[in-house]
Amino acid sequence: MTDKSFHPLEGGCDCGRVRYRLESPPMFVHCCHCRWCQRETGASFALNALIEADRVTLLKEAPELINTPSASGAGQLIARCPLCRIAVWSHYRSAGPFISFIRVGSLDDPDQLPPDIHIFTASKQPWVALPPGAAVMTEYYDRKQYWPTDSLQRYEALLPKINAYRAAKAEQAPI
Numbered sequence: 360m361t362d363k364s365f366h367p368l369e370g371g372c373d374c375g376r377v378r379y380r381l382e383s384p385p386m387f388v389h390c391c392h393c394r395w396c397q398r399e400t401g402a403s404f405a406l407n408a409l410i411e412a413d414r415v416t417l418l419k420e421a422p423e424l425i426n427t428p429s430a431s432g433a434g435q436l437i438a439r440c441p442l443c444r445i446a447v448w449s450h451y452r453s454a455g456p457f458i459s460f461i462r463v464g465s466l467d468d469p470d471q472l473p474p475d476i477h478i479f480t481a482s483k484q485p486w487v488a489l490p491p492g493a494a495v496m497t498e499y500y501d502r503k504q505y506w507p508t509d510s511l512q513r514y515e516a517l518l519p520k521i522n523a524y525r526a527a528k529a530e531q532a533p534i
Contacts, residue, residue, distance in 0.1 A: 369418065370447065370466035372440035377447055378418035381461065385410040386510035387502075388463065390474035392483035395430040400446075403484045407449070407460035408472050411517060415448070415459050422447055455524035457517050476505055 371378035385408035396405035422438035429435045433452035438459075439445060449460040463469045476494040477483070489495055494505060503511065 368466050368468060368471055370461070370469075371419070372422075372443050372445035372447055372465065374440060374443040374445075376420050376442050377422045377438075377440040377445075379447065380416045380418055381408070381410055381466075382414045382416055383410065385461065385472065386458075386513050387506050388472050388475045389460075390477045391479055392477060392487070393430060393479035394482045396479075397482075397484075399427075403487050404477075406463040406469075406472075406474060408463050410459055410461060411513065412450070412457055412459045415461070424450070452528070453525075454517075454521055455528075457520050457524070476500060 365384045368381045369378065370381075388406065388408045390404050390406050392404045397403060399405065420441070423441040424436040425439055427435055427437050429451065431451075431453070435452060436450040436456075437446050438448045438450070440447070445465065446462050447465045448462055450456050450458070451460065463472045466472065474493070476496060477489055478496045478499055480489070480495050481497040483489075494500075502514070506514070
């Protein structure tokens with residue numbers, strides 16, 4: 360999806376209390392098949408569109424941020440509707456509050472954001488068939504090898520904020 364063809368996408372929770380709009384295309388879309396994502400979603404995988412948090416506009420109420428564990432041990436904040444509890448996005452500790460991992464299934468038209476890559480397929484459910492020609496990684500991957508140039512540039516623009524966030528978190532860690 361290019362910026363020229365992009366029309367803002369909207370999404371939200373089941374009850375409609377939390378609504379949001381993506382103001383630009385995401386940087387990349389992950390389909391994660393790790394066991395952690397399977398357990399967290401109760402499904403075979405998690406489909407997340409990575410986008411700068413400041414490119415997500417709240418249209419109604421803000422979601423509640425729930426601190427939850429993650430496979431990395433660093434944890435994540437899951438944005439959930441305070442009423443129906445549907446997850447609409449996450450913030451992983453590695454990128455802090457600067458990148459939102461939008462739950463593609465929470466979009467009104469999730470068909471618009473198919474996965475760019477399938478990751479952690481070593482633990483994929485054996486009955487899930489991946490499309491021929493899809494980018495498939497048994498574990499994680501090298502961003503520089505798979506992301507489009509414009510997405511890499513967007514990510515690079517966030518790095519000073521992300522690095523400052525990481526440094527501040529490291530200073531807060533108990534000795």
